[in-house]
Amino acid sequence: MEFFRIKKDYPFMRHALVFNVISLLTFLLAVFFLATRGLHLSVEFTGGTVLEVTYAEAQPLEPLREALAADGYTDTLVQNFGSARDIMIRLPNKEGADSNGLAERVMGTLQKASTQPPELRRVEFVGPQVGKELASDGAMALLLVIFGIVIYLAMRFEWRLGVATIIANLHDVVIILGFFAFFQWEFSLAVLAATLAVLGYSVNESVVVFDRVRETFRKKRNMSTPEVLNHAITSTISRTVITHGSTQMMVLSMLLFGGETLHYFAMALTIGICFGIYSSVLVASPLAMWLGISREQFVKVKKEKEEAVV
Amino acid sequence: MNRYPLWKNLLIGLILLWGLIYTLPNFYGEVPAVQVSSAKATVKLDPAAATDRVANALREAGIDNQGIFSDATSVRARFAGTDEQIRAKDAIERALNPDPQDPGYVVALNLLPASPSWLTAIHALPMYLGLDLRGGVHFLLQVDMPGALAKRLDSLSGDLRTVLRDKNVRHAGINREGESVHIRFRSEAERDAARSAIQASTADLQLTNRDDGAGDFRLVATLTPQALQTMRDFAIKQNIGTLHNRINELGVAEPVIQQQGAERIVVQLPGVQDVAKAKDILGRTATLEVRMVDDTPGALEQAMAGNVPFGTELYTERGGLPLLVKKQVVLTGDRLTDAQPGFDGQTHEPAVHLTLDAAGARIFRDLTRENVGKRMAILLIEKGKGEVVTAPVIRTEIGGGRVQISGRMSTTEATDVALLLRAGSLAAPMEIIEERTVGPSLGADNISKGFHSTLWGFIAIAVFMCIYYALFGVVSTIALAANLLLLVALLSLLQATLTLPGIAAMALTLGMAIDANVLINERIREELRNGSSPQAAIAAGYDRAFGTILDSNVTSLIAGIALLVFGSGPVRGFAVVHCLGLLTSMFSAILVSRMLINVIYGRRRKIDKLSIGQVWKPGN
Numbered sequence: 001m002e003f004f005r006i007k008k009d010y011p012f013m014r015h016a017l018v019f020n021v022i023s024l025l026t027f028l029l030a031v032f033f034l035a036t037r038g039l040h041l042s043v044e045f046t047g048g049t050v051l052e053v054t055y056a057e058a059q060p061l062e063p064l065r066e067a068l069a070a071d072g073y074t075d076t077l078v079q080n081f082g083s084a085r086d087i088m089i090r091l092p093n094k095e096g097a098d099s100n101g102l103a104e105r106v107m108g109t110l111q112k113a114s115t116q117p118p119e120l121r122r123v124e125f126v127g128p129q130v131g132k133e134l135a136s137d138g139a140m141a142l143l144l145v146i147f148g149i150v151i152y153l154a155m156r157f158e159w160r161l162g163v164a165t166i167i168a169n170l171h172d173v174v175i176i177l178g179f180f181a182f183f184q185w186e187f188s189l190a191v192l193a194a195t196l197a198v199l200g201y202s203v204n205e206s207v208v209v210f211d212r213v214r215e216t217f218r219k220k221r222n223m224s225t226p227e228v229l230n231h232a233i234t235s236t237i238s239r240t241v242i243t244h245g246s247t248q249m250m251v252l253s254m255l256l257f258g259g260e261t262l263h264y265f266a267m268a269l270t271i272g273i274c275f276g277i278y279s280s281v282l283v284a285s286p287l288a289m290w291l292g293i294s295r296e297q298f299v300k301v302k303k304e305k306e307e308a309v310v
Numbered sequence: 311m312n313r314y315p316l317w318k319n320l321l322i323g324l325i326l327l328w329g330l331i332y333t334l335p336n337f338y339g340e341v342p343a344v345q346v347s348s349a350k351a352t353v354k355l356d357p358a359a360a361t362d363r364v365a366n367a368l369r370e371a372g373i374d375n376q377g378i379f380s381d382a383t384s385v386r387a388r389f390a391g392t393d394e395q396i397r398a399k400d401a402i403e404r405a406l407n408p409d410p411q412d413p414g415y416v417v418a419l420n421l422l423p424a425s426p427s428w429l430t431a432i433h434a435l436p437m438y439l440g441l442d443l444r445g446g447v448h449f450l451l452q453v454d455m456p457g458a459l460a461k462r463l464d465s466l467s468g469d470l471r472t473v474l475r476d477k478n479v480r481h482a483g484i485n486r487e488g489e490s491v492h493i494r495f496r497s498e499a500e501r502d503a504a505r506s507a508i509q510a511s512t513a514d515l516q517l518t519n520r521d522d523g524a525g526d527f528r529l530v531a532t533l534t535p536q537a538l539q540t541m542r543d544f545a546i547k548q549n550i551g552t553l554h555n556r557i558n559e560l561g562v563a564e565p566v567i568q569q570q571g572a573e574r575i576v577v578q579l580p581g582v583q584d585v586a587k588a589k590d591i592l593g594r595t596a597t598l599e600v601r602m603v604d605d606t607p608g609a610l611e612q613a614m615a616g617n618v619p620f621g622t623e624l625y626t627e628r629g630g631l632p633l634l635v636k637k638q639v640v641l642t643g644d645r646l647t648d649a650q651p652g653f654d655g656q657t658h659e660p661a662v663h664l665t666l667d668a669a670g671a672r673i674f675r676d677l678t679r680e681n682v683g684k685r686m687a688i689l690l691i692e693k694g695k696g697e698v699v700t701a702p703v704i705r706t707e708i709g710g711g712r713v714q715i716s717g718r719m720s721t722t723e724a725t726d727v728a729l730l731l732r733a734g735s736l737a738a739p740m741e742i743i744e745e746r747t748v749g750p751s752l753g754a755d756n757i758s759k760g761f762h763s764t765l766w767g768f769i770a771i772a773v774f775m776c777i778y779y780a781l782f783g784v785v786s787t788i789a790l791a792a793n794l795l796l797l798v799a800l801l802s803l804l805q806a807t808l809t810l811p812g813i814a815a816m817a818l819t820l821g822m823a824i825d826a827n828v829l830i831n832e833r834i835r836e837e838l839r840n841g842s843s844p845q846a847a848i849a850a851g852y853d854r855a856f857g858t859i860l861d862s863n864v865t866s867l868i869a870g871i872a873l874l875v876f877g878s879g880p881v882r883g884f885a886v887v888h889c890l891g892l893l894t895s896m897f898s899a900i901l902v903s904r905m906l907i908n909v910i911y912g913r914r915r916k917i918d919k920l921s922i923g924q925v926w927k928p929g930n
Contacts, residue, residue, distance in 0.1 A: 002835075002923065002924045002925065002926040005926050044879075052752070103585065103747070104585070104586055119749070119751075120747070120749060121748075121749045121751065121752040122746070122747060122748050122749060122752055123585070123745065123746065123747035124745070124746045124747075125742070125744065125745035125746075126743070126744050126745075127452070127741070127742070127743030127744060129452070129743055130450070130743055130744055134878070137876040137877070137878065138876070140876045141872040141873055141875070141876035141877065142872075144868075144871075144872040144875065144876065145868060145869045145872045148868035148869075148871075148872065149865050149868055149869075152864060152865060152868060153865070156861060189877075189879065189880050189881050190811050190814070190880055190881075190884070192881065193811060193873055193877065193880070193881045193884040193885070196869050196872065196873055197815075197818065197866075197869060197870075197873075197884075197888065199869055200865055200866040200867075200868065200869025200870065201822060201866060201869075203862075203865040203866075203869075204822075204825065204862035204865060204866060207858065207861045207862045207865055208829070208858050208862060211857065211858045211861060235836070236832075238832055239828050239829055239832040242778070242828050242832070243824065243825040243828045243829075245774075246771050246774065246775075246821060246824045246825070246828065247818075247821035247822055247824070247825070248821075249767055249770040249771055249774070249821070250763075250767035250768075250770075250771065250817050250818060250820060250821030251767075251817075251818070251821065252767075252770075253762075253763045253764075253766040253767030253770060253817070254763040254767065254814060254817055254818075256763075256766070257759060257762040257763045257766055258759050258760070258763045258814070259755065259756070259759040261756065261759070261810055262759070262760075262763065262810065262814055265811070265814055266814075269818065
């Protein structure tokens with residue numbers, strides 16, 4: 001079985017401008033949604049209390065909301081979590097309010113509100129000081145990844161490829177965030193981890209392509225830069241699609257069997273993988289071309305090496 | 311040409327065997343057990359003796375056990391079922407703690423791995439599950455350092471007052487203002503005198519002059535950076551010690567109490583569901599009290615007969631002797647700044663050295679002067695219940711705030727008393743800033759969800775690889791399985807905490823690890839397409855793919871390490887597994903698969919065709 005029966009290199013670079021314009025548009029759209037709607041941050045970032053309760057049979061939400069409001073809990077969020085029997089209640093932190101024993105008091109309210117007894121599955125309370133730290137730690141992690149990868153690629157390949165790669169992959173990250181902002185999916189710590197893992201993962205793609213670019217520059221002296229890029233992308237496209245397909249199978253399995261806790265984690269990975277194929281191949285390569293990579297940058301390195309050996 | 315030397319094959323084989331052995335304990339599951347550990351800092355558990363007592367208790371109650379194990383701090387007995395476990399707990403509880411009001415041991419229900427003892431002997435243990443997988447309570451406590459600093463400065467102000475009075479230096483007032491202490495003087499000469507007096511008495515203070523207009527000379531005292539650091543370390547250590555003592559009472563089998571960062575303490579109580587009780591115990595305050603012993607002849611006998619004289623209380627001294635103590639409190643633990651074990655200067659007996667603050671020292675001097683020859687009692691009051699830590703005889707007047715407790719103490723006892731005196735109360739108030747409770751049913755659900763995601767994902771990839779790449783796909787699948795095996799073995803060996811994000815990372819890492827084999831297989835196909843011979847194609851495929859695999863794993867590793875460094879909680883759980891998985895995948899995808907391919911094809915001189923699926927050539 002062979003999925004890709006390619007007779008000659010496909011001229012990807014002829015459409016470079018089109019790809020970049022599409023990317024720019026999606027990117028701007030993502031930024032627009034991030035700016036206007038913002039992320040629906042989980043309790044880990046905002047601080048507050050989350051309770052997860054389960055009932056023996058489906059439980060309507062409205063009586064619970066009314067009971068909570070009657071007992072003086074404002075700004076509460078009551079929603080189903082996975083099934084009609086599982087319910088998640090989110091309460092914000094309040095200035096001066098006693099957060100200790102809050103979960104027990106809420107459980108008392110819930111007990112009165114329904115004929116069937118709720119079973120407490122999970123409580124999570126996060127104080128206000130923790131959230132800010134998490135946000136700044138997340139930003140620091142992102143910065144470290146960006147600089148680490150650019151420096152590594154600059155050392156192994158060429159700074160132009162490093163910069164092109166990181167721009168292409170940051171564009172993936174922004175698009176993932178854009179999706180989360182548009183659909184108002186909950187952005188939790190696990191999603192942040194998935195986002196950064198995607199950053200590392202889709203850099204793989206660019207690395208594989210650029211590895212080929214370097215090899216082709218050295219081997220085939222009569223090819224122009226766009227031709228080299230076309231050749232590199234064409235000869236790795238089979239591997240790119242198969243690898244992403246395999247990873248996506250794993251992620252799909254998480255999406256199907258992982259339950260509500262892993263749902264958004266797997267969702268972030270799915271978006272990341274889909275856009276990863278596109279951006280690392282069709283955004284990073286044109287960017288590298290605009291930045292002006294040429295044969296001399298790669299061949300020169302090789303000559304130095306030979307001298308060193310002799 | 312495609313052969314590994316014997317040592318390389320052996321090495322890979324040994325590593326895989328090692329992986330298999332350390333993965334094994336995860337398959338045995340867990341059996342119910344009862345764990346016995348010491349409930350008090352002052353009662354040390356002697357493993358050998360405790361093992362005998364537990365064995366006797368079980369024999370008398372007629373309960374069969376499946377082995378009793380002990381380590382330095384605890385004794386554990388395994389049982390066939392939960393019925394035996396609960397009956398055994400009651401039997402052991404009765405035998406070891408004759409007085410339920412004053413338990414000397416914590417007897418807790420626990421789960422122990424059911425793996426055979428030869429595995430336990432080589433430290434092959436199952437993976438350590440996080441709270442989200444086993445259920446329990448997690449707290450993150452913030453130690454109130456500004457509060458601790460204020461407390462320290464307040465007691466320092468008192469000390470400074472005493473120092474200045476002793477040296478006859480006049481001052482116009484000592485006040486704490488924010489993070490410093492201000493001393494006002496009327497003349498510059500007085501200030502200079504004060505400065506030298508203070509510098510002679512303590513090295514913990516930094517002094518600066520400040521003049522606020524005419525006639526207002528000030529000396530501003532702040533703690534030196536070293537003193538500040540010592541204070542912080544001390545506050546954290548003392549709070550952790552106190553928490554340990556308190557949590558012992560909850561009867562939790564394996565509590566985790568650790569410092570996190572400079573000012574935080576993590577408390578994890580697996581299996582605990584009663585959050586309200588846990589919080590109550592964590593937040594409790596214990597105090598130290600010094601009171602006088604009532605030595606009136608006959609009073610003790612009267613009290614023993616059930617007629618306790620007015621204004622006194624009956625206590626039992628450590629060692630079992632009854633003691634009648636006056637209710638009036640002379641000194642409280644607030645005045646105690648430190649307690650250290652040591653030795654008596656003259657007799658070289660083990661002793662505990664206490665340091666009191668200035669006000670405490672004054673009270674203590676007066677007390678001892680008036681009561682030479684009498685006995686005083688040092689009590690630890692917790693939950694409104696007192697315990698006599700020690701009741702020494704006062705030999706001479708004690709001034710200067712340095713008190714020594716000695717007599718009839720072993721070195722261990724001295725250390726324990728010092729710890730108890732220090733740990734009796736919290737050095738600084740704490741606040742719960744993060745709390746997570748996971749019910750046991752959710753934990754079990756999470757395990758099965760994580761397991762099923764990984765399983766079905768793995769099967770899907772395996773089926774695809776075997777169809778698409780034929781024999782090479784089978785080899786890739788075996789390499790992927792080896793990767794999983796090594797990853798689980800590594801996690802079991804390191805006893806790194808496995809959480810649900812960790813299982814997700816395991817699944818994701820497997821999904822990403824197949825990339826290496828896809829790269830290799832595609833490269834081999836390409837070499838074949840370009841007309842290489844099968845043996846040359848294998849060699850070139852592995853060689854050329856290696857650089858790419860290395861580059862892509864290093865970039866992933868950079869992301870993983872960033873998460874490890876800056877992540878906390880669930881993110882760190884993810885990052886640990888992710889990073890380890892990248893390392894094991896490099897090994898298995900390249901070396902294990904190559905070894906298998908070499909074994910299959912390497913020895914044949916002439917191969918017509920590689921079983922790598924269809925290789926389509928443009929010309930055909």
